[in-house]
Structure formats: structure tokens, C-alpha cells
Amino acid sequence: MKDGDTQLIARAADRFHRQPASGSDLKVFFLESLRSLPVTASLCPSSRFLASALLRAIDFAATTVVVELGSGTGAVTSELLRRLSPHSKLYALDINPTFVSHLRRRIRDPRLIPIHGGAEHLSSILAQRGVHRADAIVSSLGLTSMAKALRLTIVGQAARYLSKGGVLTQFQYLHASAAPDWFSAIGLPRFSAEDFLREHFRHVSSETVLRNIPPAAVYTCRS
Secondary structure, three states: OOHHHHHHHHHHHHHHHOOOOOHHHHHHHHHHHHHOHHHHOOOOOOOHHHHHHHHOOOOHHHOOEEEEEOOOOOHHHHHHHHHOOOOOEEEEEEOOHHHHHHHHHHOOOOOEEEEEOOHHHHHHHHHOOOOOOEEEEEEOOOHHHOOHHHHHHHHHHHHHHEEEEEEEEEEEEHHHHOOOOHHHHOOOOOOOHHHHHHOOOOEEEEEEEOOOOOOEEEEEEEO
16 A cells, blocks of 8 residues: 555544544434344444443554454444554444445445455355454454354354454443343343353453443453
């Protein structure tokens, strides 16, 4: 990439990121969430506080390839692009075609590659684009509402795709992990994202983000 191209990207990104999320973002997210609440698990996009917590562990100076799972209307995407270097790439996956189309219209940045596809096909989606490793994977997927086999497929692929020293961040809404122990005793599902992630990563730490609707826990995972 030439220096002139780099400067153009930087100026375009700066203009975009000075603008707050529009009412259009909120409207699109709300309407699509109503249609598929078990998948999105929320009626509001991630707050800037949640986005910051998801990205805090990423060393952007040493990061060139980032994968976002569940890009939605771009609340986390825009913050990623604000921090990424001009030579980096962001592959943003979402299973909802409306979200992907909205993201393409809203963010015009050559570093961003919006992709309509399920995270369970992560390996093939990225391999088709010549990507074989990711320095960071940021997931906003609702693991709690997924079938066990689907969770295993997605997180297993993500763990294998991370480069040495790479990091995966994932959040879970606090209410989703608040089911008491007796739920499982009577046959009701109970899911702990932290316990699940510890099955795939050696190091898992957590942070609570109360300034989000709903409040969430962010997990930082390293192999």
C-alpha cells in the first residue's frame, strides 16, 4: 500500500469515527433483533464500554488480521477500525444478510471485508480469501443460546485459527449466566461461557461491564 493510500484511509476513518452511531443503526438492530432474538439475545447494539473491554487485550501495533464474529450493525467493528493500522484487515462475519448489507453501506473502509456467513464455516470462509491465521478474534456471538455441537464447532475452529500469541475475546450477558445450580438438577439448561472457554484455551480471564444493556462479562482467551 502506498503512503498516499495510507493517508487517505486514515483521514476517511477519522471522519467516520468522529460520528456517533446513527438512529439508523439502532433501528436496524432493533428490528432485526425482534425477528431473531434467540440469536442476537439483545435489542440494543453493544455499548462503547463493552466494545472497549472486548478490544483491550489486543496489541494493535502487532496485529494485521482480525476476525469479528457477529458484526451486527458495526458497534464493535467501527471501534476496531479506529484502532487498526492502515495495513491491517478486518474480516467481519454475520449470519444476518441485513446486518451485512447495512455494514457495507455504513462503513466505506478498504480494510473492512464484510462477510455474510455462519461462524461454523470460519475455516472455509477465510481459506477462500487466502487467510490462514488471525492475530485476534472478537466474538459477539450468543453462545448461550446455541446448540452444544454448534458452540464446539465455532470455538474449536477459532482456537485453531489464532496465531501464536493471538487472543480471542467473547462476551456473555450476565443474565445468561445467572441460572442457579438447581436448574440443571431439574433438567433445565445451564451454561457457563467461562467454563466452556476454559476447555479450549489455557488462559481465560474475565471482566464485568455494567455500562451496557444488558450488562455483560467479557472473556479474554489465550492458548
